[in-house]
Amino acid sequence: MFAVTTNDVPGYRITKVLGEVMGLTVRSANFGQNFTAGFRSLAGGEMPEYTKVIYESRFEVMQRMWAEAQQRGGNAVVAMRFDSGSIGSFTEFCAYGTAVVVEPIEPA
Secondary structure, eight states: OEEOSSSSOTTEEEEEEEEEEEEEEEEOOOHHHHHHHHHHHHHOSOOHHHHHHHHHHHHHHHHHHHHHHHHTTOSEEEEEEEEEEEETTEEEEEEEEEEEEEEEOOOO
16 A cells, blocks of 8 residues: 655655545653653754654554544545644544545556
8 A cells, every 4th residue: 555745756646535534643752751751851863762653653554544444445545644732731643635546657
């Protein structure tokens, strides 16, 4: 299955558009991550505790988006995007795009 940010997949033809699909999660860092990151923030730089939460969240929403696309009969997602926002002390992550069916273009 393809997930691309472009509106098409090079070398493939879109034969069916199945509609918008998305994956969503709301996350928070645990107490240990917040505690460690709080100390680390005093010195500045990257906070790997939060980076890990974000990577895991993006992976989770991608999996949920792909599952919805497959459930609808798609084998690709085009125009895929990520979005995030905050709800109080929680962070919402979303992956969305358009589920489609693609087939390889025969060489001329």
